[in-house]
Amino acid sequence: MLTHGQSGIPDSGDASASGKPLIVSQTEALALPRDAAELDSPFPLRDGAALHQRAIRLDDAPRLQAFHHRLSDRSIFFRFSGIMPELNRELAERLSHVDYSDRMAIVVTQGRGVDKPIIAVARYERNGPDSAEFALAVDDSWQGRGIGPRLLMTLAEYASRKGFTSLLANVLYDNDRMLAMLRHSGMLTTLRIREGYAEAWLDIISAKGVDDAR
Ligand SMILES: CC(C)(COP(=O)(O)OP(=O)(O)OC[C@H]1O[C@@H](n2cnc3c(N)ncnc32)[C@H](O)[C@@H]1OP(=O)(O)O)[C@@H](O)C(=O)NCCC(=O)NCCS
Numbered sequence: 001m002l003t004h005g006q007s008g009i010p011d012s013g014d015a016s017a018s019g020k021p022l023i024v025s026q027t028e029a030l031a032l033p034r035d036a037a038e039l040d041s042p043f044p045l046r047d048g049a050a051l052h053q054r055a056i057r058l059d060d061a062p063r064l065q066a067f068h069h070r071l072s073d074r075s076i077f078f079r080f081s082g083i084m085p086e087l088n089r090e091l092a093e094r095l096s097h098v099d100y101s102d103r104m105a106i107v108v109t110q111g112r113g114v115d116k117p118i119i120a121v122a123r124y125e126r127n128g129p130d131s132a133e134f135a136l137a138v139d140d141s142w143q144g145r146g147i148g149p150r151l152l153m154t155l156a157e158y159a160s161r162k163g164f165t166s167l168l169a170n171v172l173y174d175n176d177r178m179l180a181m182l183r184h185s186g187m188l189t190t191l192r193i194r195e196g197y198a199e200a201w202l203d204i205i206s207a208k209g210v211d212d213a214r
Contacts, residue, residue: 035100039106045147045150046146052109067119104155107121108138108147120151121136123135130164132168133167134155136148136151136155166202168201171199189201189202
């Protein structure tokens with residue numbers, strides 16, 4: 001189970017250590033690997049909502065805390081397999097520090113701008129030579145509008161570009177919406193039920209752009 005914060009955290013979140021090209025946002029003065037920076041783009045919904053997607057940033061901890069605070073107990077339980085009404089600061093900071101390769105998170109915000117509220121998060125973390133475990137959460141008031149499926153495709157495509165071939169989700173057996181989403185994704189290869197969880201494996205080798213999702 002991908003329980004945020006219990007897994008290895010990169011020492012500094014400094015992408016330059018990997019030797020990858022960096023670009024620096026003129027307005028934000030934060031360095032991101034180029035392909036992570038390129039995620040910064042509109043996230044249109046069919047109903048016309050003006051959402052935005054971007055890679056998570058080092059300074060997103062307070063916005064992650066606010067996002068978590070708004071989640072229902074049920075959504076938190078589905079996401080974390082436990083009761084956690086608040087996201088403490090230490091965990092929020094660890095979750096906002098990724099290396100944009102082995103550990104990655106993509107957020108959806110309501111409008112464009114780093115100060116805009118986060119309404120969805122998808123993340124993965126390497127769990128094998130070619131695989132990673134992933135999880136998503138969407139603000140309750142935004143669920144059921146296609147954010148999850150679109151964000152899953154974005155995450156899968158990014159992971160595929162990083163060389164991953166499969167993604168694993170450990171889903172509580174009664175999380176019908178998540179299971180329906182995975183079944184509809186076109187990427188589900190294996191679904192094993194064990195000890196209250198559905199272990200769902202996705203083949204992401206040919207993960208396509210989000211325009212093909214839904
Ligand atoms: C599970 C979750 C991420 C789904 O995100 P979402 O934005 O609410 O997803 P949506 O309801 O818009 O999409 C799923 C629906 O679209 C359908 N769908 C998904 N992809 C589709 C596709 N490519 N084509 C057609 N339909 C599709 C699914 O069947 C599902 O419909 P249903 O619920 O009516 O059966 C979200 O509900 C959530 O955050 N839940 C709480 C936390 C959680 O459970 N996280 C998962 C932990 S592993």
